[in-house]
Amino acid sequence: MPDIHPTAFVAEGARLADDVVVGAFCAIGPHVEIGAGSVLRSHVAVDGRTTIGEGAQIFPFASIGHQPQDLKYRGEPSRLVIGRNALIRENVTINPGTEGGAMVTEIGDDCALLAGAHVAHDCRIGNNVILVNNVMVAGHVTIGDFAILGGGSAAHQYVRIGAHAFLGGLAGLENDLIPFGMAIGNRAHLAGLNLVGLKRRGFERDGIHALRRAFKELFAEAGVLKARAAEVAAAHPDDELVQEVTAFITAGGDRAICTPRSGEARAA
Structure with a gap:
C-alpha cells in the first residue's frame, strides 16, 4: 500500500x-x-x-x-x-x-x-x-x-x-x-x-564541424531561409545533424525562425 x-x-x-x-x-x-x-x-x-x-x-x-x-x-x-x-x-x-x-x-x-x-x-x-x-x-x-x-x-x-x-x-x-x-x-x-x-552529449568532432559549416551556410548568406535550408540539406545528404536542422526550418511553424544578429553567423 x-x-x-x-x-x-x-x-x-x-x-x-x-x-x-x-x-x-x-x-x-x-x-x-x-x-x-x-x-x-x-x-x-x-x-x-x-x-x-x-x-x-x-x-x-x-x-x-x-x-x-x-x-x-x-x-x-x-x-x-x-x-x-x-x-x-x-x-x-x-x-x-x-x-x-x-x-x-x-x-x-x-x-x-x-x-x-x-x-x-x-x-x-x-x-x-x-x-x-x-x-x-x-x-x-x-x-x-x-x-x-x-x-x-x-x-x-x-x-x-x-x-x-x-x-x-x-x-x-x-x-x-x-x-x-x-x-x-x-x-x-x-x-x-x-x-x-x-560536446557534453558526446557528439563526434566531425559532426560538430559539419554542423558549424552548415550553420554559416544557412545564416551568413542573403536570401530566403527556407530556400537556403533546402540547398544546405542537398549539400549534406548524409549528415544527420544537418538534416535535423534543415528539416526543422523547412517544416515551419506558427512563429518565425530565430536568427543571428548581423555579422554574428560568420563568427559562430
Whole structure:
C-alpha cells in the first residue's frame, strides 16, 4: 500500500502504485495516476486527469494538473501526461491541455523542472529537458530532447525549440530556435550553436564541424531561409545533424525562425 501521511488527502478513484510516498499536507484528485517509486515530499497538489510516470520526485508547493490559465477553457476533460523520473522542484506549475490545442500537455522522461518553472497548456516537452528556475513556457510550445532553458527565460506561445538547443538565462524567445542552437538576449537572437551541449552529449568532432559549416551556410548568406535550408540539406545528404536542422526550418511553424544578429553567423 502507498505510504500516505495522515495529513494528506487522496481522493477516491486516484490510482497510486504500492510504493508511492505521499508526504504531509499533499492533495491528490480523483483522476490522478502516479507511478511506482514516486515521492511527493509535502504540500504537493495534483489534480485533473493527470498521469505521472514512475520515479517522480516532487517537492513542496508544486501545483500539477490544475485548470489551465486559458480564459477559453470551459472545463473540457483535457489531460496532463508526465513521463518517468521527473524531477519537479518547489513551486512548479504544470497545466493540462485545452480544446484549443491537443487536449493534452506532455512531458517526456527524465526531465527536470527546477523551482518556480511554469509549463502552460498544450505544451509538448521531450525527454531529458531541463527548465531552470523560474522558466516560463507559454501555451502550445514544443521543446525537443535535451534542450535546456536557462533561469528566468521565457518562451512565447507556439514557439518550437529544437533538440539539444540552449536558451540563455533571462532570454525572451519569440521565434523558433533551431536544434543545437543557442539563443540569448531580450528579445532573444541566435548566438551560434550549443557547442558545450554538443560536446557534453558526446557528439563526434566531425559532426560538430559539419554542423558549424552548415550553420554559416544557412545564416551568413542573403536570401530566403527556407530556400537556403533546402540547398544546405542537398549539400549534406548524409549528415544527420544537418538534416535535423534543415528539416526543422523547412517544416515551419506558427512563429518565425530565430536568427543571428548581423555579422554574428560568420563568427559562430
